[in-house]
Amino acid sequence: MLPSVIRDAENKLGVLDGVILFAAASALFRFSQDIQEQYLFPNAPDKSLWASAVIGLGLLIMRRKDLSSIIE
Numbered sequence: 001m002l003p004s005v006i007r008d009a010e011n012k013l014g015v016l017d018g019v020i021l022f023a024a025a026s027a028l029f030r031f032s033q034d035i036q037e038q039y040l041f042p043n044a045p046d047k048s049l050w051a052s053a054v055i056g057l058g059l060l061i062m063r064r065k066d067l068s069s070i071i072e
Helices: 004-009 015-039 045-062 064-071
Strands: none
């Protein structure tokens, strides 16, 4: 069963909403990438890449319950 927020919005979102959400997510992704490259390990790109992966996996593991309810 979908979370109530997604269930309520399911019939109200149109194609333009999807395009806007995609553009916003892309811009935020690019911003987060640049911030990570500048501040995590600026002189060690390999370390920065691995630190980003660990942070991302850590966040996914922390929110596992919420993500699994969306997938189901």
